[in-house]
Amino acid sequence: MAADFSGDGAADILGVDTTGNLLYYPHNGSALSAPVRIGHGWGFFKHVMAADFSGDGKADVLGVDASGNLLHYPHVGSGLGSPVRIGTGWGAFPHVMASDFSGDGKADVLGVDASGNLLYYPHNGNGLSAPVRIGHGWGTFRFVL
Numbered sequence: 001m002a003a004d005f006s007g008d009g010a011a012d013i014l015g016v017d018t019t020g021n022l023l024y025y026p027h028n029g030s031a032l033s034a035p036v037r038i039g040h041g042w043g044f045f046k047h048v049m050a051a052d053f054s055g056d057g058k059a060d061v062l063g064v065d066a067s068g069n070l071l072h073y074p075h076v077g078s079g080l081g082s083p084v085r086i087g088t089g090w091g092a093f094p095h096v097m098a099s100d101f102s103g104d105g106k107a108d109v110l111g112v113d114a115s116g117n118l119l120y121y122p123h124n125g126n127g128l129s130a131p132v133r134i135g136h137g138w139g140t141f142r143f144v145l
C-alpha cells in the first residue's frame with residue numbers, strides 16, 4: 001500500500017509479509033528506508049488499506065478482519081493505536097478501498113459488493129454514512145483501486 005504514513009507529503013509504503021507482520025517502509029526523499037514493524041497478526045485480514053481516515057495528514061490503517069468487521073487503526077505517535085470498529089458485514093466484498101473520495105481531507109470507504117455494485121460510504125466526521133451506489137458491473141474486475 002502506498003500512503004503518506006509519516007505526514008511529510010511523500011508517500012511511504014506499507015506491506016503485510018507472509019508471517020502477518022505489518023511493515024512500514026519510510027520514504028526518505030529519494031528511496032525507501034529499512035522497514036519498521038508496526039504491527040503483527042495481519043495475515044488473517046481479508047483486506048488491508050492505508051489512508052488518512054482521521055484527517056490529521058498521516059495515513060491510518062483500515063482492515064477487514066476474518067469476521068467481516070471493518071476496523072480503523074488510528075495513527076498515533078509513531079505507530080498504530082487500538083482498533084475501532086467502523087463497520088460490519090464486509091467479509092463478502094471482493095474489493096474494498098479507502099480514499100478521500102469527497103475531498104474533505106478524511107478518507108472514505110468504497111467497496112465492490114458480491115453483486116458487483118460499487119458502493120461509496122462517505123466519512124461523515126464520526127464514522128461512515130449509509131452507502132451510495134456509484135457504479136455497477138465491477139464484479140469481474142481483478143483489481144480495483
Ligand SMILES: [Ca+2]
Binds near residue numbers: 054057075
Ligand atoms: Ca490519520
Ligand SMILES: [Ca+2]
Binds near residue numbers: 105
Ligand atoms: Ca472524505
